[in-house]
Amino acid sequence: MAIYGVSTVYSVFLWRKGFRKDDHVNYFLLLVAFALHTIAMLQRGFSLNECPVNNLYEAATFIAWAIVAAYLAFGLLPRLRFLGAFASPALFAIGVFALMPALDPPRGPKPEFSGALTSLHAATILLAYGAFGLGAAAAGMFLTQQHDLKFHKLRAVLSLLPPIQRLETIASRLVLVGLVLFTIGLEAGRHLPRPEGVSYWQDSKVVWSIFMWLVYLALLVLRRFFRQSSRRFATGVIAAFAFLLLTFWGTNLLSTLHHP
Amino acid sequence: MNVVVIGLSHHSSPVELRERFAFAEAKISDALKSLRESGIAGEAVILSTCNRVEIYAATALDPARAFAELKRFLLQWGETAGEPQRSSPSPRRGEGRGEEAVFSSSDPRTPALSPLGRGEGVEPVQRIPTDVCDTLYTLAEPQSLHHLFKVACGLDSMVLGETEILGQLKKAYDLAFQHKHTGARLNKAFQRAFHVAKHIRTETNIQRGSVSVASVAVELAEKIFSSLNDREVLVIGAGETSEKTARALLSRGARSIVVANRSHDRAVALASELGGRAVQFDDWAGEFEKIDIAISGTSAPHHILDRAKLEPLMKARQQRPLLLIDIAVPRDIDPEVNLLENVYLYNIDDLQSIADDYLKQRKEEIARCEAIIGEKVKALLDVKRFQPQMNTDEHGYQTQTGSA
Numbered sequence: 001m002a003i004y005g006v007s008t009v010y011s012v013f014l015w016r017k018g019f020r021k022d023d024h025v026n027y028f029l030l031l032v033a034f035a036l037h038t039i040a041m042l043q044r045g046f047s048l049n050e051c052p053v054n055n056l057y058e059a060a061t062f063i064a065w066a067i068v069a070a071y072l073a074f075g076l077l078p079r080l081r082f083l084g085a086f087a088s089p090a091l092f093a094i095g096v097f098a099l100m101p102a103l104d105p106p107r108g109p110k111p112e113f114s115g116a117l118t119s120l121h122a123a124t125i126l127l128a129y130g131a132f133g134l135g136a137a138a139a140g141m142f143l144t145q146q147h148d149l150k151f152h153k154l155r156a157v158l159s160l161l162p163p164i165q166r167l168e169t170i171a172s173r174l175v176l177v178g179l180v181l182f183t184i185g186l187e188a189g190r191h192l193p194r195p196e197g198v199s200y201w202q203d204s205k206v207v208w209s210i211f212m213w214l215v216y217l218a219l220l221v222l223r224r225f226f227r228q229s230s231r232r233f234a235t236g237v238i239a240a241f242a243f244l245l246l247t248f249w250g251t252n253l254l255s256t257l258h259h260p
Numbered sequence: 261m262n263v264v265v266i267g268l269s270h271h272s273s274p275v276e277l278r279e280r281f282a283f284a285e286a287k288i289s290d291a292l293k294s295l296r297e298s299g300i301a302g303e304a305v306i307l308s309t310c311n312r313v314e315i316y317a318a319t320a321l322d323p324a325r326a327f328a329e330l331k332r333f334l335l336q337w338g339e340t341a342g343e344p345q346r347s348s349p350s351p352r353r354g355e356g357r358g359e360e361a362v363f364s365s366s367d368p369r370t371p372a373l374s375p376l377g378r379g380e381g382v383e384p385v386q387r388i389p390t391d392v393c394d395t396l397y398t399l400a401e402p403q404s405l406h407h408l409f410k411v412a413c414g415l416d417s418m419v420l421g422e423t424e425i426l427g428q429l430k431k432a433y434d435l436a437f438q439h440k441h442t443g444a445r446l447n448k449a450f451q452r453a454f455h456v457a458k459h460i461r462t463e464t465n466i467q468r469g470s471v472s473v474a475s476v477a478v479e480l481a482e483k484i485f486s487s488l489n490d491r492e493v494l495v496i497g498a499g500e501t502s503e504k505t506a507r508a509l510l511s512r513g514a515r516s517i518v519v520a521n522r523s524h525d526r527a528v529a530l531a532s533e534l535g536g537r538a539v540q541f542d543d544w545a546g547e548f549e550k551i552d553i554a555i556s557g558t559s560a561p562h563h564i565l566d567r568a569k570l571e572p573l574m575k576a577r578q579q580r581p582l583l584l585i586d587i588a589v590p591r592d593i594d595p596e597v598n599l600l601e602n603v604y605l606y607n608i609d610d611l612q613s614i615a616d617d618y619l620k621q622r623k624e625e626i627a628r629c630e631a632i633i634g635e636k637v638k639a640l641l642d643v644k645r646f647q648p649q650m651n652t653d654e655h656g657y658q659t660q661t662g663s664a
Contacts, residue, residue, distance in 0.1 A: 117540040147484060150598065152610045154617045157470070157479050163579060166486040227579045 003033035004064075008092040010085075026084040027075045030091075034068045041065060051119040056252055059126055060098035064091050066130025067137075070174075074134070080170070086137035088243075097249070117188055125209070129244065131178030132216065136241035137258030138171035139147055139234035148232060168230045171237055172223060179216045186213060204254040208247060215240050263449055264323055265404040266396055267314030267332040270418050273395040275310070281334060283308040288432070291348060292441040293338065300329040303446040305436040307411075308539040309419050309428050316408060318445040323400035327643065331393055356466045362461050405449055409633045412453040413460045414467065421466040421622045426457050449640065456636045463632070466625040469618030473501060474508040476618075477585050480611075481553055484581050484604055492553040495519045496544050497558035498530040501587045501608075505555050506534055512635035518551065520544035522558070548573040548582075555585045556592040574600055585611070 011028055041061065051219040052058045067087055075081040145164050148156035161167070186209060192201070200206045219236045222228040228236075262407050268278060283291055295304045300528040301317035308314075315334070319326045353595040399407050405418070412429050414421045433450045436442045442450070461467050470476045478488075485491055491514045495502050506517050517536030518545065521527035527538035539547060548554070548570075558564060567586075574582065579602050586607040596606040 002521060145483070149480070149604050152606065152613075154614060156483055157476070157614060161483075163483055163486050169486065229579055230581075231601060 003029055003036070003089060004092040004095050008088045009170075010088075026088065027072070027081050030068055030084050030088065031072060033091075034065070034072055037061070037065050037068065040079045041203065051123050054122075056249060057098050059122065059248075059252075060094050062123070062126040063129045063133065064094045064098070065205075066127045067091060067094075070130055070134045071137075074170070078160075080162060082141060083134065083137050086140040090133055090137065090241075093188060093245070097245075117192055121185050121188035121192060123185075124181045124188065128178040128181035128185060129248075131174045131181060132237075132241050135171045135174030135178060136238045138167050138174060139237040142167040142171060143231065143233045143238070146234075164230070167236065171234060172220065175216055175220060175237055179213070179220065182209075182216065186210070204251045206248060208251040211220055212240070212244055261318050261320055261445055262323055262326070262401050263316065263318050263397045263404045263408075263445060264326050264330070264401075265316050265407055266327060266334065267307075267312060268395050268397065269312035269314070269416065270417070272397055273392075277392060277395060278310070278313060281308075281313040281337065282310075283313065283337070284510070288435055289441075291441045292436055292439060292472075296441060298329070298333070298537050300326060300333065303436075303443040304441050305433050305446055305450065307429060307432040309425065314411075314412070315349075315475060316370040316404070316446060316449075316658050318443065323398075327398040327400075329473070331396060332397075334396065335392070335408075349401045357472075393427055394460075395469055397463070399549075402641055403593040405637045405640060406633060408449060408453045409456045409636060410630075413455040413629060413633070414457075415626065415629055415633075419471055420619065420626075421468075421471075423461070423467055439646060448643075452636065452640050456633060456643075457638075459630055460629050462627045464628050466622050466629050469621065471622070473587065473608065473615060476611045477505045477555070477606070478508045478512050480585075480604070480614075481583055482512070484583055485552060490515045491552040492550055493536075494544060494547050495518050495530070496541075496552040496554065496556040496564070496592065497521060497588065498523075498526050499557040502555045502557040503530060505585060505587070509553065510534060514553070517546050520547070545569065545573065549576045551582075552580070553583045553585070555587065557587040558592050559588070561590060563596065564592045566601065567596045570597045570600060570603065574603065624657060 006029060010029065041052055044058070044113065048054070052062065071083050071087050074083055141161055142164055145152075145156060145159070145161045145167065148159070149164065149248065162170075188207075189206075219233060221227075222236075223233045268281060270278070283306050285308075288308065291306055292304050295301050295315070295317065298322065301319045303318040305316040306314070307316070313334075315330055317326065317330065318575065321329065369380045410416045412426055414423060414425055417425050429450070433446075434443070437447070470479050481488055481491070487510065491509070493506055493509050493514050495506050495517060498519055506514075510517065517528040517531065517534045519531040519534070519536055519538045520541050521530070521538075522541050524538065524540060527541070530536075531538040545565075556564065581604065584593055584597065584605040586605065589608060591607055593605060593607070595605065595607075597603050616629070
């Protein structure tokens, strides 16, 4: 958490400096954070004997872990290293959210959810959120660079950010990957046993998830088939992820399936 | 043994004078040989570009005498060479970006060189004004080394921080080295200069950014498009700046050029030169569906492209990004088109302003570069191996012991 915080502060510095120097400092910070994060998750996973995605705390940390993992892969390309500057504020926010009280209640004799299908359902959905998060970071980079180019800011040419066309492609591919994972996760969830008398269509989390799935599908369809402008697409990706983060907790609390 | 420099550059002399002293590449070896035979220098390198003619010499003479002899050598050379050395008419890499271009000549005449101070074998073709000595600068250690390092780093160039001069300096040094006109002292000095130039390039922003309109346009294109390969460029109005910009884009990978000009013959000529195709001036709008970058530089008194005209064209382009470079005055493109999605419009002032900002940034780096150079010169002079013993070889040339 502390390293994500340092990375966020450093990201502000990079932003103000116009992304002029190779972002290896942020990459290194997030690499260290990822290593520690992975160790912590492994320890928790081994202690539970299953994938640690059983409550909101674990879900939030898993999303953050997925975002960092994807960033570290993209960051192997020097020009995409600046994704970290856009991702680390979101990582820090997710970390703060995860530390909120009551998100990680003491476990009873049995975990809230169990089984391989449950793990698959939770893990793929959380990985999808990670892809959406990194897509939002790429979209943020796109909007920053596009604004600077439109308004003839010198930093548009001085910065080491990638070309806007490439950023748009990255954002849309991340959303596509996220949507595929989301679909797999929802499909896995459809086959999970549910308590008697509880309908999927009455569960707030299920309805919310389908709504999010439709939002991301609409973004891709509008871009691919209706030539929606790049700026609107990027804004949509950021807005969708912000909405996802802000409503994730609330819908989970209201869900009888996920928060019995 | 002192490293000295004598020369003239764009700072001190007009081109009419510089071209009088320029050394044709084929004659440099003879000139170096003459310098050493005359006893002025034990080692020498001649750098001759459009913007400077300089002799770097390691000499056992005291600096005042060495400068007097070197001046006589240069004056003799200038008078002997007579006709100014012509720069190559064909475009070469670096032109249009403000780098120094090398004077080259195919002139087969070789001036009769003789040991200086003896006045033999030289028939002056055209007298050099006597006040030319005032324009020659002379530097002894440590200023001579400082100057060499500055030249290598592009700090003394017409376009601050340009890199072409480093290649020219390496070439001049290689020529002297291959003909064995350098020794421990100049080898060390030049190799250190090349090292310092590399260090300055990586550690400072002196070479960062583009300082010409054409290269700024290319840089902008690279910030918009994933790659310039497969990009099609439309040139409306075949002026000089349009041509330079189109050439710069082609050199960075643009696929093809379409040229539209009021004079169709000129459009055809430019298109064939750039390996593109020409279209009738009235048909340029029809090309918008395919192109990615448009450079407009017509002499039209009004906008030839406005929002109402571009909007349907952008729909036909399926909203692909479009970079518009308007280098015309008065402007060819209505500034309102920049409000359209995926359209990026830059006029000549925008481009010039970016180029000026880059130049300003480079100027701000001068102090840092000077400090680095100062340290490196001091370090070089502190090296014991830079103070070799002098000997005389069997030909009477001054040579040194000690390694480079």
